[in-house]
Amino acid sequence: MIKVLSVFGTRPEAIKMCPLVKELEKEEKIKSVVCVTGQHREMLDSVLNIFGVKPDYDLSIMKENQTLFDVTISILDKIKQVLIKEKPDLVLVHGDTSTAFVTALSCFYERIPVAHVEAGLRTYDIYSPYPEEFNRQAITLISTLNFAPTEVAKSQLLKEGRKNIYVTGNTSIDALKYTVDSDYSSDITEWVQDSKLIVLTAHRRENIGTPMENMFKAIKSITEEFLDVKVVYPIHMNPKVRDIAKRILGDNPNVRIIEPLDVSDFHNLLNKSYIILTDSGGIQEEAPSLGKPVLVMRDTTERPEGVQAGTLKLVGTEFENIYNSFKQLLTDKIEYNRMSSTANPYGDGTASKQIVNAILDYFEGEKNYEN
Helix, strand or coil: CEEEEEEECCHHHHHHHHHHHHHHHHCCCEEEEEEECCCCCHHHHHHHHHHCCCCCEECCCCCCCCCHHHHHHHHHHHHHHHHHHHCCCEEEEECCCHHHHHHHHHHHHHCCCEEEECCCCCCCCCCCCCCHHHHHHHHHHHCCEEEECCHHHHHHHHHCCCCCEEECCCHHHHHHHHHCCCCCCCHHHHHHCCCEEEEEECCCHHHCCHHHHHHHHHHHHHHHHCCCEEEEEECCCCHHHHHHHHHHHCCCCCEEEECCCCHHHHHHHHHHCCEEEECCCHHHHHHHHHCCCEEECCCCCCCHHHHHHCCEEECCCCHHHHHHHHHHHHHCHHHHHHHHCCCCCCCCCCHHHHHHHHHHHHHHHHCCCCC
């Protein structure tokens, strides 16, 4: 029996890891153990409930105004006992969060193999996104197995001399099968009615300040010019983000700033949208499966496949670029149709199954495990 410990702690990680946990639970040759760090709290718990995943361990590290120092120290202090007690054959971490990095580091100290889900994403600018680009590169140095979402990610891992690389697609696409309902309705969809629904997400640390002010000012200008545009912004918990949003968008009748949605409501909101504006990573993968054009309000992206395919457009954080790109999608039907009809480069919704099969193949080649 192969003991696989899955560790995650934030809402985005949970959305992408829960479908994989459910797939691990189906495999009789695998003993699945789940540990959450609680790097996010309420947002994490909501995702766990929707997917029906019950953690075996909850480190509950979150505290008010926590810093990267706090997160790192807390996880290092608490994860050690889980690793010592469980003695897993493999630890799964996801992406580029501090939870993933610190868990991988802890496994390195204990000489436990690490498998990296969503491996190989790169901007090669260590401060963009921050601290995620450092985290993902550091995890790669530690990982034994690398589950790359695309051939581009694989090529970057090969360039860095990595082995045991499996191209699986992205588990975020798997999650949509659990959450999207074609008959979905809510008070938000009723509020929008015949208007164009724009979903906005913005929270990145490196964008707080002038870049985020530029984003919100561009959105404000568009809503004043196009009265049939309504923007819904499920706002991040960060108080600095909230202050900027309230100051620039708070009195706008065509903008609704709402509390974070659970994953089911959020995915269905994306599915009902006309355009998505974001500085997030995961949405860049999900939106192509839903046929939604995405304006990425960042200067770099570690997901170039979507830009190359044409479903994503990197618009930076300057007011004019965001405004002009937003306006073009509202007025140029040819460009809108081109972006919304592009095939998703991030997989077909079978990533979790492919990862489980790869784990089995790896261990069957390494050791003879008894059930």
